[in-house]
Amino acid sequence: MSNSSEISSELHTLRDYLRWGISEFGRAGLFFGHGTDNAFDEARVLVLHGLNLPLDIDASLLDARLTMIEREGVVALIKRRVEERLPAAYLTHEAWFAGLSFYVDERVLVPRSPIAELIAQDFEPWLGGEYPQRILDLCAGSGCIGIACAYQYEDASVDLVDISRDALDVADINIARHELSDRVRTVKSDVFGALHGQKYDLIVSNPPYVDAGDLAAMPAEYRREPALGLASGPDGLDITRRILREAADYLSDDGVLVVEVGNSCLALDAAFPMVPFMWLEFEHGGHGVFVMSRKQLLENAASFA
Incomplete structure (x- = not known):
């Protein structure tokens, strides 16, 4: 230069x-x-x-x-x-998600999830027209998904959960920025570990899902993001397996789980060939997002064990 x-x-x-x-x-x-x-x-x-x-x-x-x-x-x-x-x-120090501005820095991933499209559609038809009262953004990072959900559902309370205190500090900045501290809070937790007894109508998660091969081959720009938010074991599914095993215990009877696994969708199908994952299509791009009800999670519990 x-x-x-x-x-x-x-x-x-x-x-x-x-x-x-x-x-x-x-x-x-x-x-x-x-x-x-x-x-x-x-x-x-x-x-x-x-x-x-x-x-x-x-x-x-x-x-x-x-x-x-x-x-x-x-x-x-x-x-x-x-x-x-x-x-x-x-x-x-700014990223846009679901039409909203968020503060970001190198403590969190840059928001880019296709889940924004689902939020705009009220997660239909999977919520059946019901508005969730309690929402969990699991592996929340900057908190963009959970905060966008709080805008969409004005009566809902939202928990932003992450294992990284640094990430939650950024999420707290965004809660304050959007003046949502009365309905949105951060919780430091290793997946569901600190959420004993909590029940949610909607759990949305964009967990780490990059496998070891993809992580090693990523462009330099991705290596500026926190590895904790990307890497998830040899096949990219370490965290997703935990979510599938445990999520039913934290969902209300009619609750719904939405998880993004990106390119690891093929590995997930291969790991659980008997589970009929519902993979969503997006008008504005993106892939590797599935939806499961609490009932479906319980029906497939033996596979996830």
Whole structure:
């Protein structure tokens, strides 16, 4: 990458810095998958953040000239994205999920779950038109899933559970940010370990599910995320097996379990060939999410034991 002062002296407008950022990302061979999927959108997020401008700026501003301080700030962001392979969300400390803004940093994964689509659809038809009163976001990380559920179900109480205190500190920031402390709380727990006697109408989980092979082959951007939120044993199913064994004890009679296992869906089918997992399809992309009722969990308890 060229010298920062040289770049700042040669590029002048917002459009210049967008073009330059796109070019630098292409030259560096960056990976996109943490909120954007291409160099243009990634550059737009970082350049506009560096200028304190919204993402939906009027096109007439593209030819506005930047001050030298603004130029240097934008260059610094682009250089960090290239040299440190930090996803843009860690540089801006903001990620969007289910239409909501969340604080994120390197203590949590960057939100990107297709479960957002299920929330918008009220988890239908699996909840049967009933609104859950108690919801558990298991392996919550930033708390984005549980907080989005709290918005969708305004009378529900929500527990955000994670084994990582660091992750829960980020979730607490997001609870405060969305002013939901009266209905949403964090609980430090190794899966269900600290939830004795609790019952939920809906358990939603995006647990660690990356197998050892995929973890070793991941692009550098993923290695900037906490391994605790990704790795889950040789086949990616260590945590999911525990959830399947124990979830029925924490669901109400008509309760529903929703779990994302991503690419480990094939391994899950292979591990439990007698279990009829219901794999969901998504209009906006994503895969590897299944739904099971408490009744189905009990019917298949012998397989999960």
